[in-house]
Amino acid sequence: MNNCIIVTGGAGFIGSNFVNSWLKLGLGKVVNLDKLTYAGNLANLVDVEHHPEYVFVHGDIADQDLLAELLTEHQPNAVVNFAAESHVDRSIHGPEDFIQTNVVGTFHLLQAVRAYWSNLTTEHKQSFRFLHVSTDEVYGSLGKADAAFTETQPYAPNSPYSASKAASDHLVRAYHHTYGLPTLTTNCSNNYGPYHFPEKLIPLVIHNALAGKPLPIYGNGQQIRDWLYVEDHCAAIRTVLAAGRVGEVYNVGGWNEKPNIEVVKTLCRILDAKSPRNDGKPYADQIAFVEDRPGHDQRYAIDATKIANELGWKPKETFESGIEKTVNWYLENQDWVNNVSSGEYLNWVQTHYSERGEELA
C-alpha cells in the first residue's frame, strides 16, 4: 500500500507542526496542498523543504481538477484536512472567505476524494481515511457549571467561523453516512505553540509585550478556553488516523481550562523572568481592557475521555510546561515573528484594534 498522505493547509499553524513532526517521525510521504493565504507561511516548513518525502503544492481545496490530479498522481492512503479560515475576529469582519473555504472548499475536497476513493482497489478502499480537523467551537458556549463538551453535545455555533466549521463537519458526516466515505473527525480545543500566527491571543500577547505595545483583553477577560499544546494535538490526529473507528468523531483537549486574563498574566510573569523590560517594570503593566468581541463565547471545555479510553491518547504537556516551551520558541524565533507580522498583518491589527480603542500597529 502507498505510504503517502495529502495534507491540506499544511503551511498554517497546526498543519505545519503536523507536517514537520510526521516527516521527523519518518511516517512516509506528505503532499502539502496550501493556498498560502495570509495565515500560510512556507517559513514554517524550512526544516523539511528539501526532505525527499515532502512535496509542496500551491493551490486551493476548492479546485477539484487540481485535487483530482494530485490524488491520481500520489495515490494517498489518507487526506488530512487542516485548510480553513481560522480566526473568529476575521470571520466577524468578513465572513465570506470562511464560507468559501470552510464550507464550499470542504465540499469540493470531499467530492474529489469521494471520486478517487470510489475507484480504489478493495484493499486500498478499506485502508483509506479522510480525516477532518475541526474545533470545539461548533458546540457553542458553556456556562460555568456546565459539563465539558462530549462528542454527543448538540451543535450550537455562534460565530461565522464556528458556523462554517459546523457546516463542514456536517458535510463530512453526510459523506460517510450517504456514500460510505471512511471519514474521521476531530474536534479540538484551543491550540498554542510554535508557528502560531500572532493574531491569536497567546502569540499576540508575547509579540506585543516584547514590542512595548498594549496587551488587549476583550471585555473582562473572564472568558475560558481549554488549552492544548500543538504537538499534543498532532499526536492525537496521528492516533485517530491510525486507530480511530471509521465515521466517528473524537474530541481532543488538554484538560486545561483557563480564563484569558490568567493566561495573559502567566505570559507576563514568564517574560518578566526570561526577558525583563528595560525599565524593570512588569509586562502586566501593558494589559489593556478593550471592547469585547461581538457574540463572544464565554467558555469552552473538552471532555477528552473517548479518545483516551478508546485510543489511549493523552496530552503529554501540562499548561505550565507547554507555555514555557512556547515562550522560549518565540524568544528564539524573533525573525519568524518579524517576518509574518508585516504587510497584511499590520493592516489587520490597525483596523481591528483601533475599533476597540487601541492602536497596536
Ligand code: NAD
Ligand atoms: P491557520 O489559519 O494557521 O492555517 C490555515 C492554513 O490553511 C493556512 O496555511 C492557509 O494558507 C490554508 N488555507 C486557507 N484556505 C485554503 C484553501 N482554500 N485551500 C488550501 N489551503 C488553504 O489555521 P490553524 O490554526 O492551523 O487551524 C488548522 C485547522 O484546525 C483549521 O481547520 C481550524 O479550524 C482547526 N482548529 C484550530 C484550532 C486552533 O486553536 N488554532 C483548534 C481546533 C481546530
Ligand code: DAU
Ligand atoms: O477553540 C478552538 C478555536 O480556538 C479554534 O477553532 C480557532 O481556529 C482558534 O482561532 C481559537 O479561537 P479563539 O477565538 O478561542 O482564539 P483567540 O486566540 O482568537 O482568542 C482566545 C481568547 O482570547 C478568546 O476568548 C478571545 C480572547 N482575545 C483574543 C484576542 C486576539 C482577547 O481577549 N484579546 C485578543 O486580542
